[in-house]
Amino acid sequence: MQRDPLSILQHVFGYHEFRNQQAAIIDTLVSGGDALVLMPTGGGKSLCYQIPALAREGVGVVVSPLIALMQDQVDALNALGVSAGFLNSTLDAGRARELEQQVRDGTLDLLYVAPERLTQARTLELLHQSPLALFAIDEAHCVSQWGHDFRSDYLQLSLLHREFPQVPRIALTATADPRTRQEIAERLDLGGARHFVSSFDRPNIQYRIERKDSARQQLLRLIRNEHAGDAGIVYCLSRNKVDQTADWLNQQGIAALPYHAGLGGEMRARHQQRFLREDGLVMVATVAFGMGIDKPDVRFVAHLDLPKSIEAYYQETGRAGRDGAPATAWMAYGLEDAIRHKQMLAQSEGNEQFKRHEHQRLEAMLGLCEVTQCRRQALLNYFGETLEQPCGNCDTCLNPPQTFDATEVARKALSCVYRTGQRFGVNHLVDVLTGNRSDKVASAGHDHVSTWNIGGELSANQWRAIYRQLVALGLLAVDAAGYGALQLTETCRPYLRGERSLQLRKDVARAQTRSRRAERVPVTDAERPLWEALRACRKQLAEEAGVPPYVIFHDATLLDMMAIHPTSLRDIASVSGVGDRKLEAYGDAFLEVFHRYAS
Structure with missing residues (x-):
């Protein structure tokens, strides 16, 4: 028996209404149709498959390339009262058998699995024996050989339509130009799927690109002047530069961790967990880091080297400000970046067609760096979207170049x-x-x-x-x-x-961009003791549950609580982001904080 999607949204996830195209996407899946969804990071993509999986009979199977993050994704669902699990190499044989039986019995709501695990004969046999609600293919741009995150395992996923023709499928990504979108549909055999393309605009992110001139010092000014104590990500092109930059930031008194493929798997996992669960850490990383990171309060993303394409730039900068609060996307860029990328492309093993296409993408990235008009308009135009007026929140709008x-x-x-x-x-x-x-x-x-x-x-x-x-x-x-x-x-x-x-x-001395960045949270001095008490309560609950603080509640939920100063559980139930399970599990603890600070 199907459940009502709006009721699931309100009682499980604690939100009062759907955003943008969510309702139409969910209705398509619940009705048994296929969908291809392009939605920016922070736009609510996960609800587009989680709610249909709960509304339909059977297990929703989520294909994700992110083994290292599956535990956090499952923890977040379990905190909502959703029965979720994952099958990957981190499970022992006993736990894997137990989970497989739950899938057969249909008692699991959502199962996360990596593409290479999904295509194994054992997994396919398991799924044929199980009631299935849907397949969700997350990070679907990984199927594109023209894309910036190509994964060969994704090329096998067209078998889902062949093996399970009656099970609806949804492919989701935050980044795809029209060519990549077409390739996703072709390679995943989604020719009959409805396409849902949301706006690519992230108005809370301030885009800034400046001439590279002692990039480390430029980065240090950004952090100290605008983002002291904030969580952030700094991208570098090479592993060596990642290590050196992280060491240097620590020497400057800024807590930073390195992340790249050259580090051991255990160390990468430990650094990732610390970044997700601690406040104010800066992750210095190659592009090996970031896909699927759900941390909502990353306040800045900085690039010390030029990304190879606008798609990569958009994907990486999109990890800032998932909570909708002001965030900064900053980059230092110089001619040496362009030369290095072109040398790497010339040495690539790709064929001439591939090199020609990648060269076009690099040229578009260079053009974005040098544009003298609104940078956001140029960025959105690349993805086929028109912004009628200059945004007023990028460097070329705030400080028009001469x-x-x-x-x-x-x-x-x-x-x-x-x-x-x-x-x-x-x-x-x-x-x-x-x-x-x-x-x-x-x-x-x-x-x-x-x-x-x-x-x-x-x-x-x-x-x-x-x-x-x-x-x-x-x-x-x-x-x-x-x-x-x-x-x-x-x-x-x-x-x-x-x-x-x-x-x-005109190449002039670097001017300080007039940022409209607000405080990390808009609280007054008088409200700050209550705010810090709520955060302390959240942190304690998170540590007891072994999850990141945002799994308990996002900052936005705490701010909504402060706006109404709840005096009862009914008041807390009215707050956005508080579903039935979280109200039962955490409501009394937060209510006690408000009672202590009642005036």
């Missing part, structure tokens, strides 16, 4: 590339333009070319900024197979000849 007529300086920069044979990197070219007779310049005879010392009106850093923008605009290419030599492209011809004018961003 531009200048760069027609003549661009001609000089391009001419210098041509006159030196298109075989040298940016530092050599800048030396030639500014008349710096280095050993390399002298030995190459470039102190006698026509572009020698013709660029004295700009500093070396300003010339580097010019070259950075010319590369981003596609007027220059990087010889990625060599040592980063700059080469002319066909696109540059009308500019080199002076037939077209060019406006570029």
